[in-house]
Amino acid sequence: MRDCRAARMPRSLTRLWLGLLLAATVSTANAADIKIASVAPDGSRWMQQMRAGAEEVNTRTAGRVTIKFYPGGVMGNDAQVLRKIRIGQLQGGAFTAGGLAERYGGLNLYGIPLLFRSLEEIDAVRAQFDPEIAAGLEGAGFVTFGFIEGGFANLLSNEPISSVEDMRRKKVWVPEGDAISFLAMETLGLSPAVLPVTDVLTGLQTGLIEIAFASPVAALVLQWHTKVKYLTDLPVSYSMGIFAIEKGAFEELSAEDRQVVREVMGRYIQGLDREARDDNRKAAEVLARSGLQTVSVNDADVDGWRATMQSIHPQLRQRPDIDAAMFDRMLAVLAEYRRTNP
């Protein structure tokens, strides 16, 4: 409908030509095309906001910086996008934390299973570590303007799951390429089944997996709510999205333009980060209304799960995709937060 309204607007050929001429003049003056890939479909809130940001950047840099998007995953998954960035076909992308963690081990920390107990804890930790992780990523060759909350994943299943015991002998999904979750499941004595995200729906249908996990928003978008009956109210792991541009390409911009891109894209990303929480809250309500039953875990059980997960922390510290020093400081901040907010 929007396109339709636009088509009805009168068009002046002269103005169009003038526009083209202006564009041509501008493009000779050090214009830069920044090509960004994203899995988010065109028309989604993410893409609407990213495009609005790109438009503002373009206007405020007088056309010197054009950000062009390849939405809907047409450029492939995180690994494929990274390859295309390496050969200069793309300059950036919207990544998952895990997708960029091979470049920088700070990115995996927020996603360590059962590390956080509440969104308040996340906020306390992110306020302190977001800038540091962004700086670390920049040191590793990617400029980011902030992180966008994906939210806490909950367990989704067809039998109520309220303890680790309930999960035994069940086939638990682990996302393809997610070595940390795999390690966590094994440590809990569970039998993980590795599948790409796109095969989970069929997996749940055929019984190849019996337990999956996702944030409320992801569960709805991926339509997993059609194949599960229970949602366990336990924040299993935290996820976030990262909008990042390859540093070399970013530094080709003038200092003034870089400042504009940082300010504008940072503002839009912050907006999306904030909206995400509300989205997940609403999506959780919708899931409950659509018939999913919420299962609570008892405190003693949760403590047991957490203690087991802590036993893998030494192994995590050894991993090249975990920044061990930062991990230790994060645990200290968490402990302090818990002490002052019992």
Added chain:
Amino acid sequence: MPAYLLLLDGLISESPDNVALLSAGAQLFALYGSRFAPPERAVTLTAKARRYGERAICLAHEPACSWPGTDYDTLVAQLQAVGARDLDALYSHAVSWLSHLDATSEDWTAVAELPWVQAVLERALALDETYENGALHGYLGILNSLRPPALGGKPDVAREHFERAIVLSGGRDLSIKVEYARRYARLVFDQELHDRLLTEVLDAPVDAPRMTLFNVLARQEAQSLLASSREYF
């Protein structure tokens, strides 16, 4: 068209159990609400369409009265019992529901309910794929291209539906090609297909029985999509 809506409203309130009237009301309110009404009226009008549609299928096929709020697998199983005799009501139910979800697409409930509507459309398609000149294929083409493959979308299935919809409409329904370009070709970044479809729309005659108005609208949309093609791809 508002006059027809009023007329239908009146007729339905006189015969509230008339399936044919309810089906017609569901379709007309859905159409008007989603294509012609100002955005602030779209939600109310399509909600009414949906109520008419739910009532139509409930009267035509009794087990359908318990469909609202039912779980997905149960719905899919129960749909198998709907026969071709009730296709009008089933189709009205699906398109009116879809129009309401479209009008409330900012709401997560709309995202949540899409698989349910899709199941209804798929059953209708199984009953008669040629219904309304292939419109069911058109809707299923759109639904299958809403999400990229990485998020569970099925562009290949979408393409087959769109292609079939074009064949079944004899190429006369131009809005199918516009949606094919807008949804599928943009999703998979196929500029050649995108531009070819839209050029065909611009070159085609708009006159076709019961389709002229929509074909005129489709041409306007095609023009605008084509104009933004270079920027998008």
